[in-house]
Amino acid sequence: MxxxxxxxxxxxxxxxxxxxxxxxxxxxxxxxxxxxxxxxxxxxxxxxxxxxxxxxxxxxxxxxxxxxxxxxxxxxxxxxxxxxxxxxxxxxxxxxxxxxxxxxxxxxxxxxxxxxxxxxxxxxxxxxxxxxxxxxxxxxxxxxxxxxxxxxxxxxxxxxxxxxxxxxxxxxxxxxxxxxxxxxxxxxxxxxxxTMPATIYNYVVGLINGFKAGGDLTQLNLGGQIVYLTAEGTAAYPWYYILYLLLIVVLMLASVVFVVVMTSGERRIPVQYAKRVVGRKMYGGQATHIPIKVNMSGVMPVIFASSLISIPGTIKSIFNITGTGFWATFLGWFNYNGVAYALIYALLILAFNYFYVAIQYNPVEIANNLRKNNGAIPGIRPGKPTTDFIVKVLGKITFIGAVFLMVIALLPIVVGNLTHINIQLGGTSLLIVVGVALDTARQLESFMLMRHHKGFLE
Missing domain, CATH: 1.10.3370.10 (SecY subunit domain)
Known part of the structure; x- marks a missing residue:
């Protein structure tokens, strides 16, 4: 890059x-x-x-x-x-x-x-x-x-x-x-x-305070956020939070690599075009492929799911609904750190991913275009068999892409619950940042290739 x-x-x-x-x-x-x-x-x-x-x-x-x-x-x-x-x-x-x-x-x-x-x-x-x-x-x-x-x-x-x-x-x-x-x-x-350097600095200071206190810390639960204090009232973290910090760093690096690999990954359906003679020239006969990206819908399913699943929490914040009544209990199910929130979030991502792919790809149209251009998938007859094959491949790739989006979206929530640490770069942010960086890099490389600067890309 x-x-x-x-x-x-x-x-x-x-x-x-x-x-x-x-x-x-x-x-x-x-x-x-x-x-x-x-x-x-x-x-x-x-x-x-x-x-x-x-x-x-x-x-x-x-x-x-x-x-x-x-x-x-x-x-x-x-x-x-x-x-x-x-x-x-x-x-x-x-x-x-x-x-x-x-x-x-x-x-x-x-x-x-x-x-x-x-x-x-x-x-x-x-x-x-x-x-x-x-x-x-x-x-x-x-x-x-x-x-x-x-x-x-x-x-x-x-x-x-x-x-x-x-x-x-x-x-x-x-x-x-x-x-x-x-x-x-x-x-x-x-x-x-x-703000991340300041956050890291405060976290390191909290670890030092935890070591100085010798493990004698007061644990407080403030609105679902676990806070540790020393006897003097200064913020502190237990010694085992060093392992949490290392775990977060490893997971962040692994997540970036995972996003890059899955965003660039694609399934290539081979296509063979028949030869045809027009006048004295022969056309066709070449082999190519139909590229189907693993993450065809990009970050859109996560954006849709985030918008819907966060509506109950927004209503609770705006109207300041508290207590043990029906609405407080119902809206409490959609707590960001809750299991119900994670499950509904995952199901919404899965549903929106299938929906978004369905409006982007039309297997019938792809099969008809192949037939019009004398193209065929090796081993698959033209017409409905080609359509069924493309539908089957799309179903598998869409499911893999949905699982990928669910893992990236839910990972910050799981890590935050385990470590009680707020993760700055969430799943949606990570997908957007990596996706935009890769797309911009591809455009730069395309401009350089058009100007025949081959040595720059070697």
């Missing part, structure tokens, strides 16, 4: 694209730190940072802007939602399906529809976010014409910030390198890792 970046910097065209992309990312980070007037977001920090809350998940995607109620608080969330909605409607509505099949012009129209849909979603989310801020007494003016003016400024600022991010992502697509929206999400997630 770093070697590819270094070699790409030597090419003038690629260097301009990289500089342009970096400038856009800097503008994005400035917008994340730019406060919206008439707001005091301090009262939101506890609710937004609650583990397992959908607000905490949105805050992760926005790079911390959501918790601080800054200009880019909504980030790319409206655009992602609009893209998912339009993609699903493209399968369900014939007019959109025809547009998708019209080539470049159809894609431009669909992109325009997606932008308009994203603007509508951004306005709705901005109003909902304002209502949440108002309920938490984070708005300075709430009465009279001043309240109406403050509401209009806040809602329009959030909406405009979201549309500006959408435009910045499109500029990266046109003049930069990589996928613009993905790179902005990547920048937001990576920026939150800046």
């Amino acid at each position: 770093f070697k590819t970046l270094r070699n790409a910097w030597k090419i003038e065209d690629l260097r301009k694209k990289l500089i342009y992309t970096l400038i856009i990312i800097v503008i994005f980070r400035l917008g994340v730190a730019m406060p919206v007037p008439f707001l005091d977001p301090g009262s939101l920090s506890e609710m937004v940072n609650a583990t397992g809350s959908m607000l905490g998940y949105i805050n992760m995607l926005t790079g911390g802007a959501f918790a601080q109620a800054t200009l880019f608080a909504l980030s790319v969330t409206p655009y992602i939602n609009a893209s998912i909605i339009i993609q699903l409607l493209t399968v369900a509505l014939p007019p959109l399906e025809r547009l998708a099949q019209e080539g470049e012009e159809g894609r431009r129209k669909i992109n325009r529809i997606t932008r308009y849909t994203g603007a509508g979603i951004a306005l709705a989310l901005a109003m909902a976010y304002f209502a949440l801020l108002k309920s938490r007494n984070a708005v300075q003016y709430t009465e009279g014409w001043q309240g109406w003016f403050a509401a209009a400024v806040i809602v329009l600022a959030f909406t405009a910030g979201s549309m500006l991010i959408m435009w910045l992502g499109e500029q990266i697509d046109k003049k930069g390198i990589g996928n613009g929206i993905s790179l902005l999400i990547f920048a937001g997630i990576v920026s939150r890792l800046g």
Whole structure:
């Protein structure tokens, strides 16, 4: 990865694209730190940072802007939602399906529809976010014409910030390198890792305090989080937490390698094209393959599942539901550290993975295209047998991909329960970071190959 970046910097065209992309990312980070007037977001920090809350998940995607109620608080969330909605409607509505099949012009129209849909979603989310801020007494003016003016400024600022991010992502697509929206999400997630050195330092200090205390520690359970204190009241950790720390480091490295291998892995279905004579020339006869990626749906099933499973925890945080009543007990089943949460989370990932693959791949269409082009899978007859074979292969690959996503998504939860340590880089974040890094590296290599710089890739 770093070697590819270094070699790409030597090419003038690629260097301009990289500089342009970096400038856009800097503008994005400035917008994340730019406060919206008439707001005091301090009262939101506890609710937004609650583990397992959908607000905490949105805050992760926005790079911390959501918790601080800054200009880019909504980030790319409206655009992602609009893209998912339009993609699903493209399968369900014939007019959109025809547009998708019209080539470049159809894609431009669909992109325009997606932008308009994203603007509508951004306005709705901005109003909902304002209502949440108002309920938490984070708005300075709430009465009279001043309240109406403050509401209009806040809602329009959030909406405009979201549309500006959408435009910045499109500029990266046109003049930069990589996928613009993905790179902005990547920048937001990576920026939150800046607190990791301080976290590690505090953890090491806690280990030292634990050694000095000689094991005489007080264990407290604060909202499901286990806290250890010395007799002097300073934070401490037992000696065996060193093993936990080593285990976390090993698992993080193994997870990165696992994600890279599975993201790049694919099942290749061999295809043989028959020879045919046209005039005096012979065409066909070559052997090729149909690549089917193990992780065909990417991070989308995890995003869908995270959004749904975190709704009960978000409701519990917003309305501050406590006690032993029905709703408190029911919402308690969806505690981030609970077994029920992990099981439902895994089942949702499995279901969404199958659903997303089903709308992406059409085995009947693939089999028909092979027949039209005089192609066939060796040992499989054209027509329905080819369709059945592709369906069987897709089913196996989809299950393997779903298991992979479940392992990556649930690993931070399991490790956190065992060690009582908050894992900074969760499964969704890891998939996004690794996926964007690999995709950007592939694009850089493609640009260099097109310019025949073979020596750079050796």
